[in-house]
Amino acid sequence: MKLYKITKGVLLEYNDSAYIIDDEWDSLINRDDLAAYLQLISEDTTAISAEVKNEYLSDKILPPIGSQEVWAAGVTYLKSRDARMEESETSGGASLYDKVYDAPRPELFFKAIAQRVAGHNTEVYIRKDSEWNVPEPELTLFINSKGIIQGYTIGNDMSSRSIEGENALYLPQAKIYEKSAALGPCLLVTSTPIATESVIKMIIKRKGEAVYEDATTVSRIKRSFTELVGYLYSECDFPVGCFLMTGTCLVPPPTFTLQQGDVVEITIDGIGTLVNTIGLNPKHK
Numbered sequence: 001m002k003l004y005k006i007t008k009g010v011l012l013e014y015n016d017s018a019y020i021i022d023d024e025w026d027s028l029i030n031r032d033d034l035a036a037y038l039q040l041i042s043e044d045t046t047a048i049s050a051e052v053k054n055e056y057l058s059d060k061i062l063p064p065i066g067s068q069e070v071w072a073a074g075v076t077y078l079k080s081r082d083a084r085m086e087e088s089e090t091s092g093g094a095s096l097y098d099k100v101y102d103a104p105r106p107e108l109f110f111k112a113i114a115q116r117v118a119g120h121n122t123e124v125y126i127r128k129d130s131e132w133n134v135p136e137p138e139l140t141l142f143i144n145s146k147g148i149i150q151g152y153t154i155g156n157d158m159s160s161r162s163i164e165g166e167n168a169l170y171l172p173q174a175k176i177y178e179k180s181a182a183l184g185p186c187l188l189v190t191s192t193p194i195a196t197e198s199v200i201k202m203i204i205k206r207k208g209e210a211v212y213e214d215a216t217t218v219s220r221i222k223r224s225f226t227e228l229v230g231y232l233y234s235e236c237d238f239p240v241g242c243f244l245m246t247g248t249c250l251v252p253p254p255t256f257t258l259q260q261g262d263v264v265e266i267t268i269d270g271i272g273t274l275v276n277t278i279g280l281n282p283k284h285k
Contacts, residue, residue: 002186005062018053019045026066026240034150035191063119064187073228074107075100076247112181120185123279130160133258136248137202137266144241147233151189154274155245156182188271198269202250205263212252
């Protein structure tokens with residue numbers, strides 16, 4: 001089942017039907033046994049017509065986040081490790097990423113507060129002071145306040161690779177800025193974990209033509225989701241839950257950098273497709 005945060009409230013899509021839920025977003029997604037609760041909602045609520053559903057979803061779809069924080073895990077896929085080592089070779093920091101990939105403790109870092117998160121069919125930004133910028137497709141977990149994985153969404157962890165490559169201590173500047181993250185288009189809620197063979201695909205288009213395209217599967221991740229959640233929640237409390245991007249699985253070649261107007265499409269089986277256009281913070285225009 002899928003939850004969409006829309007301007008009219010919350011839309012539940014389940015078994016080819018759709019329902020409007022009169023619940024506040026944070027309290028709704030943070031409740032225990034969310035999948036079972038949504039099933040009860042579908043049984044006790046009158047479905048809206050397909051026309052009304054399409055009208056709602058053709059309007060602005062908001063990112064599926066309320067007041068939660070967004071965190072991210074780094075170097076959880078081999079391809080990400082290799083890319084980080086390559087970008088940091090001249091700074092002497094390449095060995096850091098090799099060690100993180102094999103270390104018992106994962107790399108976890110703060111990514112965004114809700115106001116900096118973009119939604120489906122909106123802009124994400126590249127930094128003006130970086131000449132090498134890429135999108136990073138990531139399966140993203142929603143974890144409730146008790147540390148239980150309740151759902152999944154698509155994440156775009158925008159990254160300024162030239163800044164991080166210059167010095168690993170510049171990671172916050174490479175990762176945290178206005179519209180440096182996107183989530184959406186919905187929150188997939190299931191009572192069982194997402195299939196490990198789910199495909200993650202990314203296409204980057206420039207003037208309508210694909211300039212990058214690749215795909216992989218969730219199974220290629222090195223660490224388990226429960227391991228990542230365990231480390232994140234070991235010393236942090238999240239009263240209304242938290243979103244965790246689980247790591248970069250696809251990386252464009254080092255010769256590629258994003259340009260304004262590029263369109264990034266990230267698709268994950270069972271969730272859908274998150275589409276974002278590349279922009280620049282208006283203060284720089």
